[in-house]
Amino acid sequence: GAVVSQHPSRVICKSGTSVKIECRSLDFQATTMFWYRQFPKQSLMLMATSNEGSKATYEQGVEKDKFLINHASLTLSTLTVTSAHPEDSSFYICSARARDSYNEQFFGPGTRLTVL
Amino acid sequence: AQSVAQPEDQVNVAEGNPLTVKCTYSVSGNPYLFWYVQYPNRGLQFLLKYITGDNLVKGSYGFEAEFNKSQTSFHLKKPSALVSDSALYFCAVRDSRGYSTLTFGKGTMLLVSP
Numbered sequence: 001g002a003v004v005s006q007h008p009s010r011v012i013c014k015s016g017t018s019v020k021i022e023c024r025s026l027d028f029q030a031t032t033m034f035w036y037r038q039f040p041k042q043s044l045m046l047m048a049t050s051n052e053g054s055k056a057t058y059e060q061g062v063e064k065d066k067f068l069i070n071h072a073s074l075t076l077s078t079l080t081v082t083s084a085h086p087e088d089s090s091f092y093i094c095s096a097r098a099r100d101s102y103n104e105q106f107f108g109p110g111t112r113l114t115v116l
Numbered sequence: 117a118q119s120v121a122q123p124e125d126q127v128n129v130a131e132g133n134p135l136t137v138k139c140t141y142s143v144s145g146n147p148y149l150f151w152y153v154q155y156p157n158r159g160l161q162f163l164l165k166y167i168t169g170d171n172l173v174k175g176s177y178g179f180e181a182e183f184n185k186s187q188t189s190f191h192l193k194k195p196s197a198l199v200s201d202s203a204l205y206f207c208a209v210r211d212s213r214g215y216s217t218l219t220f221g222k223g224t225m226l227l228v229s230p
Contacts, residue, residue, distance in 0.1 A: 004159075006159075034217065034218075041204075041223075041225075042222065042223070043206065043220045043221060043222045043223050044160075044206070044220045046217055046218075049217060091157070093159050093160065095160075105150075105218060106162070107152070107159040107160040107161075107162075108159050109158055109159040110157070110158060110159040112157060
C-alpha cells in the first residue's frame with residue numbers, strides 16, 4: 001500500500017525558534033498534501049491543503065505566516081513552524097493524495113512538537 | 117458544510133463481545149465515508165471506506181461498517197472484539213464532488229477489557 005513518512009517523529013525546541021517537518025510520499029506521487037494538527041484526545045483539524053507547485057490553501061484561523069507550507073515536488077511537502085511558542089506544541093500529521101485518486105488519502109505517522 | 121458526529125467519547129466492551137462505534141454524517145451530495153484507527157502517538161491507519169455499491173463494507177482486522185443513507189449513519193462494527201482493538205477511532209466524510217477535503221469526527225476511544 002501507499003506509504004507516507006514524516007520526519008522528525010518527535011522534536012523539542014526552544015520558544016522563538018523555527019522547526020521544519022517533512023512529509024514524503026514514498027511510493028506514489030502526491031499531487032495534493034494536507035497538514036493536520038491534533039491536540040490531545042481531540043480530532044484532527046485541517047490546517048492547510050497544498051497542491052504541487054502551487055501556494056497552499058489555509059483553513060480559516062490558521063496563520064499562513066506562522067505555518068509555512070511548501071510542496072515543491074510530487075513526493076515532498078514541508079511544514080515550517082516559525083517562531084514557535086509553547087501553544088504551538090501539538091501533534092502534526094500530514095496526509096497525501098495521489099493524482100486521480102480523490103477518494104484515497106494516506107496519512108503519515110505524525111510529528112510530536114514540544115516547544116519549551 | 118459537511119460534518120461528522122461520533123456521539124460516544126468512549127465505548128467499553130469485553131473481549132469476545134461484539135462492538136459498535138457510532139457515526140452519523142451530514143454532507144451535500146453523495147458521501148464518501150471512511151473509518152480510521154489511531155494508536156497512541158501514531159498517525160491514522162485506514163480501516164475501510166464506503167464510496168458506492170454494497171451498503172455493508174468489510175475492512176481491515178475484521179472490521180465492517182454499514183452505510184445507511186436514510187439514517188445518514190456509518191457505524192463501525194466487529195463481531196468479536198480483541199484487547200488489541202483498543203484505540204481511538206475516527207469517522208470521516210467528504211462529498212463526492214471533485215477534490216473536497218475530509219472532515220473528521222471527534223473520535224471515539226474504544227477500550228476492550230480482557
